[in-house]
Amino acid sequence: MNDDYKIFPIGDSAITLELANRIDLQLNRKAIAMKEWLAGNSFDGLQDIIVAYSTISILYDPLTVKDKYAGGEKAFDFVKRKLTDAYANAQVSEPGVMGKTIEIPVCYDPAFGFDLEYVAREKKLSIKEIIDLHVSKFYYVYMIGFLPGFSYLAELDEKLVIPRKLKPVPVAAGSVGIAGSQTGMYSLDCPGGWQIIGRTPLKLFDSSLSPPALLSAGDWVRFHEISSEEFAAW
């Protein structure tokens, strides 16, 4: 047993190691380092490795694993051991070594950011103050998930922390939202529950490109404001 993490199955062909249930830059970096270690110490039957905030999950084919390695034991036990090995061996690299920094232009016109006025009222801020707070920080990309290319960034200035909506509404691709201490970008048109404060003209997901997603976990993002005219001409 180990108090630093929990390991549990999320099916008979997937397993999760949870470092904690909180947003923590060092833990996310640890998970990314584990992913990299596993990529270099791969095994037959490994299908995917998914890093989320402070978790890492392995998707695997239990039949291949059992056939190749497990002998009499469960495929689950073999993959679990791989995860504990990754935990023991993965070294977190120095800050600055990982990830790229990407500038994201955002038009904060209420026509795009249709929840700006609501956020302003709730948080007792002017729209200009919201924009200034949102562009004031570098954000770390904790994960891409939910949808193809949807990015989860943190952490917001605490003055902007606001709950998500109870009911999802239609949201356009490129929309920039906030929820809790997170900010994020909708890569595709879809129903969403985050408070929408602007839109970027950048294409966040393009299936014809490789990689198809503009951002990866471990990157850094900085937003800057553009006008409606600049957005239209982008």
Add this chain to the structure above:
Amino acid sequence: MSLSIIKAGLLDTIQDTGRNGYGNWGINPGGAMDNFATQVANMLVGNCCSEPVIEMHFPAPQILFEQNVLFAVTGGNFNPTLDDESIPLWHPIVARKNTVLHFPKLNYGATCYLSIHGGFCVEKWLNSYSTHLKAGAGGCEGRPLKKGDEISTKESSIYFARLLEQKKNVRVLPWQADVRKIYKQPHEIMVIAGHEWQSLQKESQTDFLNAEYSIHPSSDRMGYQLKGPSLQLEHKIELLSSAVHFGTIQLIHDGQMIILMADHQTTGGYPRIGHVISAHIPKLAQLRPGDRLRFKIVDMDTAEQLLLEQEQELKILQRACLSRLNDLVLC
């Protein structure tokens, strides 16, 4: 061209056994809802198991074969006919060119698969032919098939007309895949306990194990919503998003459950009650809105053992299909 869609069905898409390895871009594996029926459809016509097939829901499409083909229909039974003559499921069938495949009536099941010898020539995206509807990629332009679509198949060395009697348009080859073992007790779904199972109230655990749940009408390839006794946690749990999987049973805000299916999102933050075992996904994929199911919790050993048995069934079927087809073509 090898076939054309005369009339589109409710949701006809190209699928294969899935697209693995892209979760960190938010791209789910997708693939066929019923992977077993997909693989058997391919085996029956002598294809490799990972060839793309057409996945159909009811109402299903009308399809014109534009050349002689060896095909198979597996999975849900929508009473298929060829030129109005009834044809069986789970058989290889030879059809003459200019015949029409039609599915007039729902008998049972939710997803039905069509394979053709040689395999379809469709778009591969990130190592898979599966249609990713959200990303708009893979399969046929990343979208459901529509009227007028024409799909070609790869060249085949088999001269199918030789297998047909004169003036006959169809020949059902006399062997069938026996799949009863895989789909037996269709309403009993085995799960392994999820990480938040222990956080359920005792009465809710009892309800989960004893009550009957039914599939809500708004269920689709993304997930099955369940109707039944609502479940309560001992105390509220706030979870950050983490990876979820095909078969994950999530407890949503109103105490109801959703089972994530092939087109599920890659991550989620709802409490995980359980996970449907891989060997029972084919049964689950064949349940329709309104159908009832019961859950039974099993351990990981059982889950892996049942999957292994299913794989052995597939291997036996594959060998048998290949040897029968070879005998027929060589004689």
